[in-house]
Amino acid sequence: MPSIAKLIFSLISTAILTAGIAVAAIDAPTAQNALAADDRISRALLANDTTTLRHLLASDWIVVSANGSWVGRDDILEAIKAGIWTHTMVTTSKPRVRIYGTTALVTERAVVSGMSRHKAYVNVRECQTDVLVWKDDRWVSELLHESFSKSASSNC
Secondary structure: OHHHHHHHHHHHHHHHHHHHHHHHHHOOOOHHHHHHHHHHHHHHHHOOOHHHHHHHEEEEEEEEOOOOOEEEHHHHHHHHHOOOEEEEEEEEEEEEEEEEOOEEEEEEEEEEEEEEOOEEEEEEEEEEEEEEEEEOOEEEEEEEEEEEOOOOOOOO
C-alpha cells in the first residue's frame, strides 16, 4: 500500500509541476504575445475603443507623430471620445519584433485613414514602432513613434 501512495503522490506532484511550467510559459514575454498586444491596440484604435485603449496604454504613454509633435494618452483618449480624432481604417504589415528582457519593440508598416480635427485623412502610410513593457503578466504600450513612409514598398 505505501508504494501506491508514493505513486499517487508522484503523479500528483508531476501534474502540479507540469501545470506550473505551462502557466509560466504563457505568462512570459514573447515575440508572439507582444505582436498580439500590438494587434489589440490597432483593433482598439480602429474601433475608437477608449476603454480598451486605457487598459493597453500606460498612464504616461505618448505618441510621437510623424510631424514631430507628441501627445499623451489622456489627451488622445479625450480626442477619440469627442470625435476629434478617429480611425476608419488601420492596417499593419511586415512586423519586426525584438524582445529585450521585459521590453519589446514592434516595428511595422501602417496604413491609416480617419478624421483629425474634423479633417479626413486617407491611406496615410507610416512606419511605426511601438515600445511595449511587460507589466503584471501583460504587455503595456509606453510609446508609439510614427514616421511617414512615402513608398508602399519601403522597409520599416
